[in-house]
Amino acid sequence: MPALIPEALRAAVERLTPSRMPTFVRDLVEATTSAQQEQSLAPLRTFVHMWGVFVAIQRYPSRGAHLRHLEEIVSAGVEDPTDAIAEIRKIHADAAVEAGV
Known part of the structure; x- marks a missing residue:
């Protein structure tokens, strides 16, 4: 897990999910302003928490893919989302612990 500072998180986001860099930069500018x-x-602190959890999730491609799948279940609105929401919360909670936030 990278250090919870913008430079280290930026490097991790760039390596793990380069497509998210514009969002990362926008969020950093907004947080700084x-x-x-x-x-x-x-x-x-909010910025570091949010992106620290994001990096902790994306460090493991299978975990990131599973989270996206669960989010699609919730968004689709076809089936009861209760279990998917609970699992999303667990993924985020575990990632927050891993990130140390």
Whole structure:
């Protein structure tokens, strides 16, 4: 797991999911701007938490693919999403622990 700093997370996102780099950069700019405007580190902490969990999930391609599958089940609205939602929450919780956030 990379360090929970923007530079390390940027490198991990670029390596694991290059297509997500525009979103990463946009979120970083928004967090930095908000932190300056609010004179608070909270937006940067939120950014690091969100992207740390994302990287922890994407580090394992099968886990990322399984999460996308579960999200598709929920989005489709065809079957009861209760089990899929519970599993999504577990994946995110496990990734947060792994990331140390």
